Amino acid sequence: xxxxxxxxxxxxxxxxxxxxxxxxxxxxxxxxxxxxxxxxxxxxxxxxxxxxxxxxxxxxxxxxxxxxxxxxxxxxxxxxxxxxxxxxxxxxxxxxxxxxxxxxxxxxxxxxxxxxxxxxxxxxxxxxxxxxxxxxxxxxxxxxxxxxxxxxxxxxxxxxxxxxxxxxxxxxxxxxxxxxxxxxxxxxxxxxxxxxxxxxxxxxxxxxxxxxxxxxxxxxxxxxxxxxxxxxxxxxxxxxxxxxxxxxxxxxxxxxxxxxxxxxxxxxxxxxxxxxxxxxxxxxxxxxxxxxxxxxxxxxxxxxxxxxxxxxxxxxxxxxxxxxxxxxxxxxxxxxxxxxxxxxxxxxxxxxxxxxxxxxxxxxxxx
Numbered sequence: 001x002x003x004x005x006x007x008x009x010x011x012x013x014x015x016x017x018x019x020x021x022x023x024x025x026x027x028x029x030x031x032x033x034x035x036x037x038x039x040x041x042x043x044x045x046x047x048x049x050x051x052x053x054x055x056x057x058x059x060x061x062x063x064x065x066x067x068x069x070x071x072x073x074x075x076x077x078x079x080x081x082x083x084x085x086x087x088x089x090x091x092x093x094x095x096x097x098x099x100x101x102x103x104x105x106x107x108x109x110x111x112x113x114x115x116x117x118x119x120x121x122x123x124x125x126x127x128x129x130x131x132x133x134x135x136x137x138x139x140x141x142x143x144x145x146x147x148x149x150x151x152x153x154x155x156x157x158x159x160x161x162x163x164x165x166x167x168x169x170x171x172x173x174x175x176x177x178x179x180x181x182x183x184x185x186x187x188x189x190x191x192x193x194x195x196x197x198x199x200x201x202x203x204x205x206x207x208x209x210x211x212x213x214x215x216x217x218x219x220x221x222x223x224x225x226x227x228x229x230x231x232x233x234x235x236x237x238x239x240x241x242x243x244x245x246x247x248x249x250x251x252x253x254x255x256x257x258x259x260x261x262x263x264x265x266x267x268x269x270x271x272x273x274x275x276x277x278x279x280x281x282x283x284x285x286x287x288x289x290x291x292x293x294x295x296x297x298x299x300x301x302x303x304x305x306x307x308x309x310x311x312x313x314x315x316x317x318x319x320x321x322x323x324x325x326x327x328x329x330x331x332x333x334x335x336x337x338x339x340x341x342x343x344x345x346x347x348x349x350x351x352x353x354x355x356x357x358x359x360x361x362x363x364x365x366x367x
Contacts, residue, residue, distance in 0.1 A: 004057035005030040009241070010080040012036045012112060013087025014062060015045045017203040018128060018193060020052060021234035022084055023060065027053035029238065036065035036076050036087065048199050067108030073115035080121060082241050085112050086128040088166070098158040105162035106169050113173050117181040124184040124247065125174075126240045129167040131191045131226065131252060131311055132160035138303045144310040147189070147250045157300065167250075186240040187250040188233065191311060195230035195330045196337040205230075206343055207297075209335050212264050213276050213344045217291075219283035220260040221301060224308045227263075228255045229330040232322055239320040246319060254311040255324035258331075262367050266331050269365050270358060275347030328362050 009026055013019045014035025026033050037046055040062060050060055065072040067087060077083060088105055109127065116122040135145050137155035151164045167187055174185040193205050211217060236253045240246045261282050268278040283291075285305055292298040316322050336353050338344045354361075 003030050005032070007081040008032045008034065008079060010034045010036065010077055010083045012065065012076075012083070012085045014049055014060075015042075015199065016086055017197065017199070017205055018190070018230060018233055018237075019084075019086040020049065020198040021195075021230050022086065022237050023049065024052040024198065025231075025234045025238050027056040027058070027060065030057045032058035032061075034061040034063060034076070034080065037062055038064065038066050040064055045199075052198065067104060067111065070107075070111040070114070073111050074118065077112070077115045077119045077122060080116075080119065081123055083112065083116055083122055083125045084128075084237055084241065085109065085125060086237075088128065088163070098161070101158050102162045102165055105166040109166045109170050110173060113170060116183055117177055120181075122183050124186065124241060126237050127167065127170055127185065127187045128237070129187050129189045129250070130160075130163045131189050131254065131309070132156070133164040133167045134189055134252060134311070136160045136309060138307045140309060144312040145252070146312045147252055147315060157303075184247040186246050186248070188236050188240060189250055189252045190233045190236075191226035191228045191252070191254040193230050193233055194227050194334050195232075196333050197341055197343070198337075199341075202343065206334075206338055208260065208263065209267065209331065210338055210344055212260075212267055212278050213271060213335060213338065215277045215279055217283075218279055219281050219287065220264055220279055221288050221298065222282050222285070222306050223260045223301060223304060224257055224306075226254045226257045226309060226311055227327050227330060228253050229325050229327075232324050236316060236320050236322050239322060243320065249315070249319070251316050251320060252311045252313055253316055253322070254313045255330075256327050256367075257308060257310060258327060258367065263331055266328055266362050266365050266367075267335055269362050270332055270354070271335065273349070274351055275349035326363075328365070328367075329359070332358070332362050 009031050011019050011023050014037050023033050063076050065076040116125055133151055135149045135151045151160050153161045153164055233253050264278050264280045268280055339346055
């Protein structure tokens with residue numbers, strides 16, 4: 001545990017998956033942290049936040065702020081030195097209104113930035129974007145993708161479009177600020193974030209591993225994602241907040257690519273002996289097309305079947321000094337957190353994390 005610091009940090013969307021890890025790390029490093037939530041009345045969603053870092057030098061402060069209510073952000077950023085803007089809408093349904101999603105992401109980001117510009121105490125804002133803003137079109141043939149790449153909004157889905165337009169709007173906003181209101185901007189572009197879940201609220205990141213452990217599908221779609229550990233993403237945010245050389249840059253946070261079938265093999269090695277029947281076979285695309293008629297979540301994934309996007313994380317490693325941890329640890333530790341957190345049912349044979357012997361077992365799985 002570090003010594004207490006005088007700098008104050010605002011983390012938006014405090015009850016979110018990434019934000020929880022950012023808050024935990026900031027508190028461990030001695031910062032005074034304020035987090036925003038949409039409602040302080042939702043006790044089930046926020047109670048755990050006060051226990052992220054036992055022995056924190058400063059207790060976590062929570063305030064209400066909503067991306068759709070611009071006036072809520074001025075009091076939220078008051079007296080803050082840094083702002084880590086993680087909150088952003090994420091579509092849980094295929095039927096999401098594209099224009100509304102884009103409006104929420106763009107205008108919500110600008111509302112936070114306007115409040116920071118008007119406050120005067122804010123030195124730097126770290127914005128959580130996504131590799132979806134780097135290039136996530138199925139037609140992309142750039143290998144590997146770097147921070148110089150941007151998604152073509154005419155060729156990507158609604159979520160990718162919203163992240164791209166929100167990030168571009170942020171860069172333009174900061175560039176056009178008058179000198180007396182200027183602050184520094186850094187953008188973090190994470191790949192598919194996995195790793196231990198800290199909280200009791202559900203998030204979209206848990207879906208693949210949850211479905212595999214519960215065998216919600218007998219076969220797996222041929223999907224490939226670049227996986228990055230949520231703890232590495234949190235560390236990247238904290239480093240980006242203070243390192244002088246990070247100012248004015250975007251950083252891809254990525255590690256290695258895995259097919260769903262490879263994730264399943266890792267899970268199978270550890271959890272099948274504990275009573276979890278993990279599917280390991282890949283479904284032909286024709287079967288997926290038929291299944292998508294009955295499963296809306298599959299329909300939105302069809303364009304990405306068989307597609308591989310690779311990313312260059314050298315900037316993250318060289319500037320932010322973040323060395324990604326082994327992806328095998330990321331997958332297995334997330335699975336245990338889902339079982340222990342009640343997201344996945346505990347089988348009679350579940351033994352809990354197995355220590356060095358278990359790690360030796362899954363590290364032997366060839367990816």
